[in-house]
Amino acid sequence: MSQKRSFQQVGTRPIRHDxxxxxxxxxxxxxxxxxxxxxxxxxxxxxxAHAKILSIDTTKAEASEGVKAVISGxxxxxxxxxxxxxxxxxxxxxxxxxxxxxxxxHGHPIxxxxxxxxxxxxxxxxxxxxxxxLLKPVLxxxxxxxxxxxxxxxxxxxxxxxxxxxxPTNVASRIELGRGDPEAAFATADVIVDREFTTQMVHQxxxxxxxxxxxxxxxxxxxxxxxxxGPFMIRAYCAxxxxxxxxxxxxxxxxxxxxxxxxxxxxxxxxxxxxxxxxGRPVKMVMTREEVFRATGPASGTRIRVKLGAxxxxxxxxxxxxxxxxxxxxxxxxxxxxxxxxxASYDLQDFRIEGYDVVLNKPKVAxxxxxxxxxxxxxxxxxxxxxxxxxxIDPIDFRLHNAAREGVQATYGPKFNVIGLIETxxxxxxxxxxxxxxxxxxxxxxxxxxxxxxGMQSTASVSLNEDGTAVVVSGCPDIGGSxxxxxxxxxxxxxxxxxxxxxxxxxxxxVGVNDxxxxxxxxxxxxxAVIEAAQKVVQELRERAAAIWGVEVDQVGWQExxxxxxxxxxxxxxDIETIARRAGRTGGPITASSSLTARGAGPSFATHICDVExxxxxxFVRVVRYTAIQDAGKAIHPGYVEGQFQGGAAQxxxxxxxxxxxxDDEGKLENPGFLDYRIPVASDLPMIDTLIIEVPNxxxxxxxxxxxxTPIVAPLAxxxxxxxxxxxxxxxxxxxxxxxxxxxxxxxx
Amino acid sequence: MSKLHVQTRVNGEACEFLxxxxxxxxxxxxxxxxxxxxxxxxxxxxxxxCSVLLDGRLVCSCLVLAPEAEGREITxxxxxxxxxxxxxxxxxxxxxxxLQCGVCTPGIVVAAKALIDRHPNPTEEQARYWLAGNxxxxxxxxxILRAVLDAAAEMRGEV
Ligand code: FES
Ligand code: FES
Numbered sequence: 001m002s003q004k005r006s007f008q009q010v011g012t013r014p015i016r017h018d019x020x021x022x023x024x025x026x027x028x029x030x031x032x033x034x035x036x037x038x039x040x041x042x043x044x045x046x047x048x049a050h051a052k053i054l055s056i057d058t059t060k061a062e063a064s065e066g067v068k069a070v071i072s073g074x075x076x077x078x079x080x081x082x083x084x085x086x087x088x089x090x091x092x093x094x095x096x097x098x099x100x101x102x103x104x105x106h107g108h109p110i111x112x113x114x115x116x117x118x119x120x121x122x123x124x125x126x127x128x129x130x131x132x133x134l135l136k137p138v139l140x141x142x143x144x145x146x147x148x149x150x151x152x153x154x155x156x157x158x159x160x161x162x163x164x165x166x167x168p169t170n171v172a173s174r175i176e177l178g179r180g181d182p183e184a185a186f187a188t189a190d191v192i193v194d195r196e197f198t199t200q201m202v203h204q205x206x207x208x209x210x211x212x213x214x215x216x217x218x219x220x221x222x223x224x225x226x227x228x229x230g231p232f233m234i235r236a237y238c239a240x241x242x243x244x245x246x247x248x249x250x251x252x253x254x255x256x257x258x259x260x261x262x263x264x265x266x267x268x269x270x271x272x273x274x275x276x277x278x279x280g281r282p283v284k285m286v287m288t289r290e291e292v293f294r295a296t297g298p299a300s301g302t303r304i305r306v307k308l309g310a311x312x313x314x315x316x317x318x319x320x321x322x323x324x325x326x327x328x329x330x331x332x333x334x335x336x337x338x339x340x341x342x343x344a345s346y347d348l349q350d351f352r353i354e355g356y357d358v359v360l361n362k363p364k365v366a367x368x369x370x371x372x373x374x375x376x377x378x379x380x381x382x383x384x385x386x387x388x389x390x391x392x393i394d395p396i397d398f399r400l401h402n403a404a405r406e407g408v409q410a411t412y413g414p415k416f417n418v419i420g421l422i423e424t425x426x427x428x429x430x431x432x433x434x435x436x437x438x439x440x441x442x443x444x445x446x447x448x449x450x451x452x453x454x455g456m457q458s459t460a461s462v463s464l465n466e467d468g469t470a471v472v473v474s475g476c477p478d479i480g481g482s483x484x485x486x487x488x489x490x491x492x493x494x495x496x497x498x499x500x501x502x503x504x505x506x507x508x509x510x511v512g513v514n515d516x517x518x519x520x521x522x523x524x525x526x527x528x529a530v531i532e533a534a535q536k537v538v539q540e541l542r543e544r545a546a547a548i549w550g551v552e553v554d555q556v557g558w559q560e561x562x563x564x565x566x567x568x569x570x571x572x573x574x575d576i577e578t579i580a581r582r583a584g585r586t587g588g589p590i591t592a593s594s595s596l597t598a599r600g601a602g603p604s605f606a607t608h609i610c611d612v613e614x615x616x617x618x619x620f621v622r623v624v625r626y627t628a629i630q631d632a633g634k635a636i637h638p639g640y641v642e643g644q645f646q647g648g649a650a651q652x653x654x655x656x657x658x659x660x661x662x663x664d665d666e667g668k669l670e671n672p673g674f675l676d677y678r679i680p681v682a683s684d685l686p687m688i689d690t691l692i693i694e695v696p697n698x699x700x701x702x703x704x705x706x707x708x709x710t711p712i713v714a715p716l717a718x719x720x721x722x723x724x725x726x727x728x729x730x731x732x733x734x735x736x737x738x739x740x741x742x743x744x745x746x747x748x749x
Numbered sequence: 750m751s752k753l754h755v756q757t758r759v760n761g762e763a764c765e766f767l768x769x770x771x772x773x774x775x776x777x778x779x780x781x782x783x784x785x786x787x788x789x790x791x792x793x794x795x796x797x798x799c800s801v802l803l804d805g806r807l808v809c810s811c812l813v814l815a816p817e818a819e820g821r822e823i824t825x826x827x828x829x830x831x832x833x834x835x836x837x838x839x840x841x842x843x844x845x846x847x848l849q850c851g852v853c854t855p856g857i858v859v860a861a862k863a864l865i866d867r868h869p870n871p872t873e874e875q876a877r878y879w880l881a882g883n884x885x886x887x888x889x890x891x892x893i894l895r896a897v898l899d900a901a902a903e904m905r906g907e908v
Contacts, residue, residue, distance in 0.1 A: 015843045022851035023839040025786015025826035029852055032785035119769065205886050207790040207798055208852040257788070257852025258886050289791040480849035480887060639846030639892075646889030647849060674795035674884060682890045683874075683881040 030211030030227030046103035049667025066120035069278035104329035107294030172331030180350030185318035189309025200660035208257020214272035230516025261367030293672035297366020334372025340412035370709035381717030420631030420695030443726025449714030453706035454519025455598030459512030468577030475514030481640035493534035495561035520706025525598035536592035600699025606630035619742030633705030648711025760828025797883030826855035849887035
């Protein structure tokens with residue numbers, strides 16, 4: 001973006017278009033949809049974490065009152081072992097939605113029933129007889145990696161192992177990242193800090209459980225209504241898992257009650273389709289909260305060792321890391337992204353990172369907001385803090401001295417374009433929060449966050465109504481206000497008020513392919529498609545005006561929602577309403593669409609400041625003040641950008657202090673409910689101050705960067721660093737729950 | 750199992766429905782009466798998404814048995830606005846961008862209305878504790894708190 005553009009609509013804070021529906025209860029979320037004649041589907045889940053399935057007898061359940069269909073693993077088509085689209089292994093996915101041969105976690109689906117009521121479906125589940133041969137569950141990284149460990153998958157070999165492994169293993173892959181000669185560089189360091197960190201599995205904790213209604217028509221097409229971050233992904237995955245043509249499936253996304261990455265895969269959707277095919281009736285499935293916790297995607301538990309060296313003047317010279325990520329029952333943790341994220345905030349030329357993706361008998365992990373990033377950066381930002389302390393340099397100055405900036409080669413490969421880390425650090429240093437006095441037992445900590453952000457495929461169309469209002473259709477579910485950000489961009493191009501633009505989330509047959517709502521990509525990438533489509537509409541509007549005036553199109557400009565003659569032309573401006581009303585007579589309806597694979601996603605950096613107060617008697621930690629400062633590139637709707645910062649910070653605080661999956665010795669999840677898996681509630685948090693920095697992304701027409709994920713990357717370390725400054729103790733194991741904090745305080749007393 | 754006949758008032762209107770004796774009020778509202786504004790997040794009383802007023806008292810409808818509604822007065826989120834006119838809490842939630850996914854919003858609207866009905870001048874701390882039973886995973890509560898306090902101020906005629 002060469003010159004700074006001034007905006008009319010973008011950057012304002014209109015009321016979101018779907019807002020009234022949401023505050024009045026009219027908006028339809030996943031579980032709110034029903035069809036006449038609908039059956040209820042329920043899932044039988046494994047009570048064991050690891051067992052061979054010897055037999056499944058469904059005959060009694062089939063004969064049970066109200067039951068119309070029963071399915072288990074045998075009802076799914078076989079999928080060849082190498083079936084993958086590069087990201088998703090469909091054989092694994094198929095086995096995750098319905099166990100075959102073995103159950104691999106407590107909660108693994110083993111059969112499903114469709115019956116005329118929930119109660120009858122539940123009763124039928126109890127009549128399914130399964131014989132298991134119990135196997136030893138593998139419940140920790142140590143157990144999974146130990147020589148002679150119990151093996152989950154007999155055919156699993158380590159990808160990227162050197163030398164290649166022949167024996168089956170629990171290590172699904174090994175990755176390596178690095179450049180330069182870290183060992184030689186460490187020799188030049190004056191101070192070295194080398195520490196190990198652990199984190200536990202945590203859950204995305206969206207408030208809306210997964211829900212789906214599926215109906216199979218007489219012509220064989222299956223209709224799916226569900227809550228998802230990616231309707232086109234649901235279509236593709238269901239097709240692959242059920243051996244159908246994608247054209248045989250139509251997916252309509254409902255409103256979505258949170259996802260944070262956890263609704264980027266399938267769980268009950270293929271089961272509902274299969275049950276509807278078998279029964280010939282619509283089937284509705286809604287997960288219970290317990291099912292959500294037991295059998296949908298947590299983020300990895302991890303063990304990460306980070307070593308960093310610096311010179312006395314504060315220059316970082318070398319880094320190494322070893323990262324182990326729990327994948328759960330099937331391969332595919334975000335260890336690679338974590339490795340790429342680990343040192344990304346800094347200019348570090350000599351480093352090496354090794355990462356391991358490890359399977360064990362816990363639910364298969366799914367994406368969770370900046371997948372892989374928060375735990376990695378918890379480790380690196382804690383070590384950065386310790387280094388700053390040892391060097392007796394202010395933590396902001398230390399980070400500024402080493403901060404990534406334009407032209408620096410990122411640790412994950414490319415050279416950074418224009419980025420805003422330095423601006424967030426400088427803003428933090430100037431922020432009143434950073435200078436405010438602290439009370440007794442209080443400490444202040446800092447953490448920097450980073451996320452790549454994604455582009456990928458988007459389609460959007462913009463159509464003009466005959467009254468000059470516009471409709472924007474995209475295929476990205478609105479997870480946090482994106483309808484309004486897209487409408488703002490269309491309004492900006494058309495030059496009309498945002499209230500005159502209606503944004504619509506299309507189904508898979510009303511709009512071209514859109515990749516999922518993830519990677520902080522919607523406002524950036526789908527926004528680009530909207531801008532392009534709106535520009536085409538403006539071009540068309542100018543052509544119509546030119547025709548009406550009998551001039552060349554280049555004689556017509558477009559400003560403030562009107563065609564204006566250029567170069568002192570004599571015509572009265574034609575507003576959008578007039579041109580729209582006459583469209584039928586000047587060439588037909590005015591509409592345009594744009595499809596693209598967006599490139600040039602701009603990374604977003606953040607600096608978070610956190611104050612905690614620690615009760616030295618109980619170890620209870622309370623966050624008393626919090627400020628999230630982040631580069632948004634350009635904030636399209638600042639209110640929702642701030643909301644992303646605040647929500648990410650709150651999730652990160654929960655992860656730091658309290659949240660963790662707790663398994664018993666048999667691998668049974670002990671806290672599958674919001675009572676025991678306690679996410680932050682209103683009384684746990686202070687107000688979360690925000691500061692939006694705008695360093696435009698040069699590769700977006702408005703300068704937008706994604707903002708949704710970076711905010712959860714910074715808080716884990718910010719809280720830990722604050723806790724250190726309050727107590728003198730460093731906690732390197734999450735969650736920093738009261739007993740741990742108390743132990744840590746005792747150890748430094 | 751034979752169904753029970755329940756007579757009640759919902760959002761000011763007389764209303765009757767049949768339910769399984771074990772059914773929750775939440776399920777009856779949603780499945781028998783089609784009032785899906787009240788959401789289900791947990792079914793164990795831990796998330797507040799299903800908040801309704803029962804004779805003016807804030808309850809988790811997932812913890813109330815449907816037959817207990819007999820002869821009582823229920824207000825759901827659908828009954829908070831007066832026709833076209835949004836309740837100040839609803840208006841302020843919109844103005845403050847105090848929702849992201851919006852699935853917690855109906856419960857928050859009902860709980861916040863109950864708070865202000867009872868304590869017209871709540872402190873931030875009071876509002877935080879009152880809303881502590883309404884989980885929101887998206888917003889970090891900042892904007893929600895501002896919206897609720899602002900709505901209370903407006904209802905007191907202060908703005
Ligand atoms: S559904 Fe009732 S409190 Fe969560
Ligand atoms: S807005 Fe999503 S849970 Fe509150």
